[in-house]
Amino acid sequence: MPDLTTIGFDADDTLWHNETLFHMTQTRFAALLADAADPAHLAERLEAAERRNLGHYGFGVKGFMLSMIETAIEVTGGRVQSSVISEILAAGREMLAHPVDLLRHARETIAALAPDYRILIITKGDLLDQERKVAQSGLGDLVHGVEIVSDKTAATYRTLFARHGTGPERAMMVGNSLKSDVLPALEAGAWGIYVPHGLTWALERADVPQGAARFRSIPDLAPLPALVRGL
Numbered sequence: 001m002p003d004l005t006t007i008g009f010d011a012d013d014t015l016w017h018n019e020t021l022f023h024m025t026q027t028r029f030a031a032l033l034a035d036a037a038d039p040a041h042l043a044e045r046l047e048a049a050e051r052r053n054l055g056h057y058g059f060g061v062k063g064f065m066l067s068m069i070e071t072a073i074e075v076t077g078g079r080v081q082s083s084v085i086s087e088i089l090a091a092g093r094e095m096l097a098h099p100v101d102l103l104r105h106a107r108e109t110i111a112a113l114a115p116d117y118r119i120l121i122i123t124k125g126d127l128l129d130q131e132r133k134v135a136q137s138g139l140g141d142l143v144h145g146v147e148i149v150s151d152k153t154a155a156t157y158r159t160l161f162a163r164h165g166t167g168p169e170r171a172m173m174v175g176n177s178l179k180s181d182v183l184p185a186l187e188a189g190a191w192g193i194y195v196p197h198g199l200t201w202a203l204e205r206a207d208v209p210q211g212a213a214r215f216r217s218i219p220d221l222a223p224l225p226a227l228v229r230g231l
Contacts, residue, residue: 004191004231006165007113008157009143010175011123011130014221015106016137019199021098022064025091029068032084037075046071047202054203058150060126065092096129100136105221110142112225118165119143122173124152124180152180154187161190174224179206186212191231195221 012018026046030039037045049067057063068088072080110119121143123130130148134140145164149156161171172191175181182192183206194208194217209215218224 002170004117004170004172004228006118006120006161006171007228008120008122008160008171008173008185008190009110010173010177010181011121011133011137012125013176013197013199014103014174014181014195015110015121015139016103016133017101019197019201021095022201023199025064025068025095028091029072029088032087033072033075033080036072036080042071042075045075049074050203058126059124060129061092061095062126062129064095065089068092096132100133102137102139103221107139107142109221109224110139113228114142114144117228118145120160120164121146122149122152122157122160123147124149152184154184157185157188157190161188172228174221176200177204177206178208179204182206182215183209186214190214191216193218193224193227195219195224 009015026043030042033042046067049071050064053063053067057066065088069085072084072088113119119142121134121139125148127148134146140146147160157173158168161168165171168188168190172193173181173185174193174195176195176197177200178194182194186192186209191214192212194215216227218227
């Protein structure tokens with residue numbers, strides 16, 4: 001088995017908290033539209049809008065805001081008040097300005113691995129927002145590269161691990177999303193390390209790969225250095 005040279009880390013909900021902000025905003029959204037739809041129905045309509053719009057708006061807060069506005073128009077039959085739209089926009093701006101809150105063990109794990117491996121942050125979402133979060137996290141100075149992509153596919157990982165490292169066969173991707181971080185990395189020929197997060201967006205859920213030789217699951221980032229060096 002070729003030696004590992006490159007390790008990619010997902011950002012949102014792997015290195016810092018993210019989904020909690022979406023859940024808090026969705027709760028606020030439900031309160032704004034309590035007279036028009038019950039929370040469960042509203043959540044279903046919002047998820048459907050997000051699925052429809054993903055190809056148009058991509059991942060991130062701005063697409064989420066637009067999907068909330070679209071959903072508000074739908075569930076009110078076009079009678080949503082302008083004050084509700086203003087509240088949705090204000091909630092989105094607050095999300096875009098929210099301080100970065102690192103997950104436990106994120107900094108020390110990257111610091112422990114950076115001397116011996118090429119470390120990348122590979123994230124998807126809105127370019128400006130992700131650049132802001134990387135800068136505020138303080139992790140940018142510890143890694144060798146940051147890639148903000150429109151989506152994560154096997155082709156994405158093949159390209160990035162060839163560009164920054166020695167190819168996917170000698171690379172590892174670490175993240176909380178089986179769908180985006182683990183499965184396409186495994187397909188590309190890399191290691192896929194799953195670090196579950198308590199909250200996972202419905203569109204990022206997938207089944208655990210069965211029988212994949214390069215798949216591992218760890219409860220948080222703390223065991224990662226030992227896992228890497230024990231491969």
